[in-house]
Amino acid sequence: MTTTKQRSSVFMIEPASPEDAFTPEDFDSETRLMGKAADDFVRNEVLPLLPEIEQAKEGLMRELDRKMGELGFTAAEVPAHYGGLDLPKTTVALIVEKLGPEPATCLTLQAHAGLAILPLVLEGNPDQKERYLPKLASGEWCGSFCLSETGSGSDALAMQTRATPTDGGYILNGEKMWVTNAGFADLFTVFAKLNGEQFTAFLVERTAQGVNLGREEHKIGLHGSSTRRVAFENVFVPAENLLGEVGKAHYIALNTLNLGRYKMAASALGTGKYALEVSTRYAKDRQQFGQPIANFGLVRAKLARMATHLFALESMLYRTGHLMQAWFEPIHDLPPDHPELHLRYREAASEYAGECALLKFYGTEVQYLCADEGVQIHGGYGYTEDFPIAKIFRESRVPRIYEGTNEINRLNFTQHLIRQMQRAGLPLLEEARAQASKLSHDGGGGNAHTTRPMLTTLAEQFRAATLMAFQQAWDAYGDHLREQRQEVAAAIADMAVYLYGLDSMLARLPKLQGAQAEAGELMAMLFAREGVVQLNEKLHLVRNALGAHEPTPHLTLPRFNAVDAANRLAELVLQRDGYPIA
Numbered sequence: 001m002t003t004t005k006q007r008s009s010v011f012m013i014e015p016a017s018p019e020d021a022f023t024p025e026d027f028d029s030e031t032r033l034m035g036k037a038a039d040d041f042v043r044n045e046v047l048p049l050l051p052e053i054e055q056a057k058e059g060l061m062r063e064l065d066r067k068m069g070e071l072g073f074t075a076a077e078v079p080a081h082y083g084g085l086d087l088p089k090t091t092v093a094l095i096v097e098k099l100g101p102e103p104a105t106c107l108t109l110q111a112h113a114g115l116a117i118l119p120l121v122l123e124g125n126p127d128q129k130e131r132y133l134p135k136l137a138s139g140e141w142c143g144s145f146c147l148s149e150t151g152s153g154s155d156a157l158a159m160q161t162r163a164t165p166t167d168g169g170y171i172l173n174g175e176k177m178w179v180t181n182a183g184f185a186d187l188f189t190v191f192a193k194l195n196g197e198q199f200t201a202f203l204v205e206r207t208a209q210g211v212n213l214g215r216e217e218h219k220i221g222l223h224g225s226s227t228r229r230v231a232f233e234n235v236f237v238p239a240e241n242l243l244g245e246v247g248k249a250h251y252i253a254l255n256t257l258n259l260g261r262y263k264m265a266a267s268a269l270g271t272g273k274y275a276l277e278v279s280t281r282y283a284k285d286r287q288q289f290g291q292p293i294a295n296f297g298l299v300r301a302k303l304a305r306m307a308t309h310l311f312a313l314e315s316m317l318y319r320t321g322h323l324m325q326a327w328f329e330p331i332h333d334l335p336p337d338h339p340e341l342h343l344r345y346r347e348a349a350s351e352y353a354g355e356c357a358l359l360k361f362y363g364t365e366v367q368y369l370c371a372d373e374g375v376q377i378h379g380g381y382g383y384t385e386d387f388p389i390a391k392i393f394r395e396s397r398v399p400r401i402y403e404g405t406n407e408i409n410r411l412n413f414t415q416h417l418i419r420q421m422q423r424a425g426l427p428l429l430e431e432a433r434a435q436a437s438k439l440s441h442d443g444g445g446g447n448a449h450t451t452r453p454m455l456t457t458l459a460e461q462f463r464a465a466t467l468m469a470f471q472q473a474w475d476a477y478g479d480h481l482r483e484q485r486q487e488v489a490a491a492i493a494d495m496a497v498y499l500y501g502l503d504s505m506l507a508r509l510p511k512l513q514g515a516q517a518e519a520g521e522l523m524a525m526l527f528a529r530e531g532v533v534q535l536n537e538k539l540h541l542v543r544n545a546l547g548a549h550e551p552t553p554h555l556t557l558p559r560f561n562a563v564d565a566a567n568r569l570a571e572l573v574l575q576r577d578g579y580p581i582a
Contacts, residue, residue, distance in 0.1 A: 005326045008352045009420045011500050012467065013431040015459060021507035022090060022322030023315060024581075031091050037071055038098035046102045053104060053224035054391070056216065061224050062142065062184040065108050069139015073099075074113045077121060077259075081336050082133035089321035089328065093266035100270015103395040104224035110263055111180040111225075112136070116143020118256045119189045119201065122345040123244035126336045128203065132187060144185035146176035146230055147253055154408050156253060161192040161232065163200060170194070170242070172202060172210075172235040178402070182213055183226030190232065191249055198247035202237045210235035221394030244342070255349035260403050261356040262324070265317050265363030268399060269310065272370035275392050276306045277578035279374040282387070284574060286379075293377070297563070300570030302373040304526065307573050307580055309366040311523040312501035314581075317363070319504045320355045327351050354416030355500070361406035361413075362497045364399040371396035410490040411482050417470060417492075418479065429474065432467035439464050439553035451521055454558050455506055458528045461555045462499040465535045468553070469495055469542040476546045488545050491538040498531030512581070515572060519580035522569040525560060532557050 027035070045067065046053075052060055068074055076092045078084020087095075099106040117136050120129055135141035152158040161174025172192060179188075186206050194200040204211065214229030244252050280303060283294035293299050327348035334341055371393040375382035382389050400406045420426040438460050473481050473488045481489050505524040512520045532555045543552050572580040 005330075006323055007420065007424050007426065008323075009354055009417055009426055011503050012417065012428060012463070012470075012496070013426065015456075015463075015503055016319070016507040018507050018510045021315075021319045021504060023508045023511055024094075024318055025508070025511040026318075027090070027094070031088075031094060034072075034087075034091055035094040035098050038073065038095045041067070041071060042099050042101050042105065046099075046105050050102070050388075050391070053102070056223050056226075059184075061105070061108055061226060064105055065112060065142055065181075065184075066139045068105075068109050068113075069137070073109055074117070074139045075137035076113055078117060078133050078137040079121065079129075079332070079336070082129050083137045084133065086332060089262065089325045090318050093263060093317060093321050096263045096266040097270035097273075100267045100272075101274035102224075103267065103271055103392075104222045106267045106270070107222060107225050108181060110260065110267065111144060112142050114260045114263055115145035115256060116181070116185070116187065116189060118259055118349075119145070119243060119252045120203075122255055122349060123201070123252050123342055127240065128243065129336065132203065136187065141186040142181055142184055143187045143189065144179055144181040144230075145256070146179050146188050146190040148177050148179075149175065150177050154405060156191070157199060157250075159191065159193060161190070162196055163192040163194045163202065163237070165195070166236070169236055169238040170202065172204065172232045172237050175229055175231045177229055178217070179228055179230045181226055182228035182230050183216060188230060189243065189252075191253060194246055199249045200246050201243040201249040201252050203241040203243050204232070204235060204237055208235050208237070220397065221391065222398065251346050254353070255346060257403055258349055258353045258356045261360035261409065262317075262321065262352075264399060264403055265313065265356075265359035268363035268367035269313050269317060271392060271396060272306070272310050272313070272367045273579045275367075275370035275374040275389065275396075276303065276310065276573070278388050278392070279303065279306070279370075279377045280573055280576075280578050282381075282389075283377055284577075294570075294574055297567065299377055301566050302377055303573045304522075304566035304569040306370045306373055307519075307569060308523040308526045308530075309369060310579055311520065311581065312505060312527050313359070313363050313366050315504035315508045316355075316500055317359060319507070320352060320359060323355075324348070324352045354413050354420070357404070357409040357412040357416065358493060358497060358500065360403065361400075361409040361493070362501075364396075364406060367399060368396045407486075407490065410493040411486060413493040413496065414470075414473075414489040415482050417496075418474070418481070421474075428467060429471050432464075432471035435460070435464040435467055436553075437464075439468070439555065451525060451560075452506070452509065454560075455502065455524055455528055458532065458555070458558060459499070459502045459506060462495070462502055462531060462535060465539050465553070465555060466492065466495040466499050469539055472546055472548070473542060485545060488542050491541050495535050495538045498527070498534055502528055502531060515575075516581050519569060519572045522565050522572075525558065525565055526562065526569065529558060529560075529562055 075084040076087045080086050163170045188204045190202045190204050210233040212231040217227040286293045331344045374389040375393050421428045469492050536554050540552050
């Protein structure tokens with residue numbers, strides 16, 4: 001499937017067509033084999049080692065990382081010129097998704113193949129790439145990303161790590177916190193302020209004198225992953241290891257995190273699907289009152305809600321990856337020393353920053369929803385370490401914090417809309433005025449034979465409501481919305497989730513067949529129904545915060561039997577022992 005290069009956030013003003021929206025049904029056989037290799041690896045080689053992983057057995061995670069290198073996972077986003085596979089973003093997401101059942105191993109790969117490798121790919125010079133990328137791509141070396149500090153998490157520019165020029169290079173001093181893979185990394189990408197002012201990045205080898213590691217952090221979950229402090233005490237960094245341009249490391253940090261957030265949504269999807277899988281099997285086996293608890297309406301409602309949000313996440317994820325790939329594809333043909341290579345990479349990596357932020361905050365919350373509901377389905381057993389859902393639950397909390405908290409990413413999304421309007425000419429305000437009348441339409445009515453027209457009408461109303469909220473927020477605060485009214489900016493991002501989700505589902509439904517088509521339609525209806533409730537609440541919040549006096553327009557709930565729909569969807573989940581779409 002091919003696509004033309006499209007600007008970000010177009011979903012805000014026009015619906016997608018099935019021909020334009022990439023979905024998992026569009027994967028070719030080669031990609032499916034890559035996904036199967038990742039699935040086989042995690043189920044046959046990783047999950048059997050969970051006791052050792054939980055005990056953080058010395059050297060085990062590094063060995064698993066090397067095996068992922070042998071399978072090509074660490075080379076996924078490395079250009080072929082440097083020994084990589086240069087896979088499409090959708091294939092990269094599929095690999096990460098399939099590793100999701102064991103979050104610590106998946107995180108190790110993300111930190112190595114994403115956070116460590118992408119800074120070199122995006123901003124490294126040809127010499128740096130020749131020296132380091134082949135080793136990192138093969139798994140011979142492992143990398144790590146050093147940005148956060150004790151006093152600077154979300155506010156990265158407040159960092160205290162300093163670099164001072166000296167003969168032949170720089171002297172680095174400072175300490176980084178929460179560094180994933182620190183215990184066995186061979187190369188650190190370190191962010192510091194050159195001369196106390198210029199935000200700059202450096203490549204620091206583990207063997208450099210003055211690099212010191214703290215103890216492993218005692219985390220709630222992700223016990224198998226290595227997380228340590230890394231201190232730099234008068235570390236000499238040769239001049240050739242300055243990464244990118246002096247004072248412009250924000251491009252490296254932000255664009256690496258943009259792409260990392262996309263893959264976080266992929267890992268969240270994989271972990272969420274696994275939580276649904278183990279919960280479904282438990283619900284079928286667990287007997288209460290003389291029957292399986294899978295027969296009980298409240299348990300079935302949980303299974304249906306988990307599946308519904310996973311379907312929305314999956315539909316948005318792969319659609320976004322394909323759109324992003326269209327921006328990266330032309331870069332593949334450029335020679336390694338092309339003078340505009342870095343500029344092209346910056347453009348490609350930043351274009352879909354808004355969608356990546358949205359996927360990150362929504363995806364990690366779907367992951368936590370599935371883990372939390374899974375524990376509830378397991379009852380008291382879910383609170384013991386004898387069942388896998390307990391580990392999934394512990395490890396599903398921190399993704400809402402790292403790589404930008406979900407609060408920050410909500411603000412990032414709305415700020416991205418403003419940038420797209422100002423810089424790319426996205427006609428959000430004009431479209432808001434044009435679509436305002438759609439909120440007065442009745443979203444209800446219809447029956448089983450008119451489901452998709454009903455969903456289309458609701459998607460139009462979602463678009464109108466989200467645009468109305470954005471327009472009124474812009475009129476009140478303009479560029480200062482993020483700083484002066486965070487609650488409003490976050491509410492707009494939450495509304496956009498339901499718009500993007502329903503729009504992506506609608507484009508996907510025609511590609512599904514048989515029982516999967518039935519499941520897809522049920523999930524789209526349940527998602528739309530929840531979306532109506534959420535958008536009415538958020539639109540009311542926005543207008544109240546902005547001091548609107550006239551009545552708030554509202555969306556009307558669709559007329560269909562949500563209880564029957566959830567029960568039927570749960571039945572399809574139970575038949576599949578988990579997620580109902582292959």
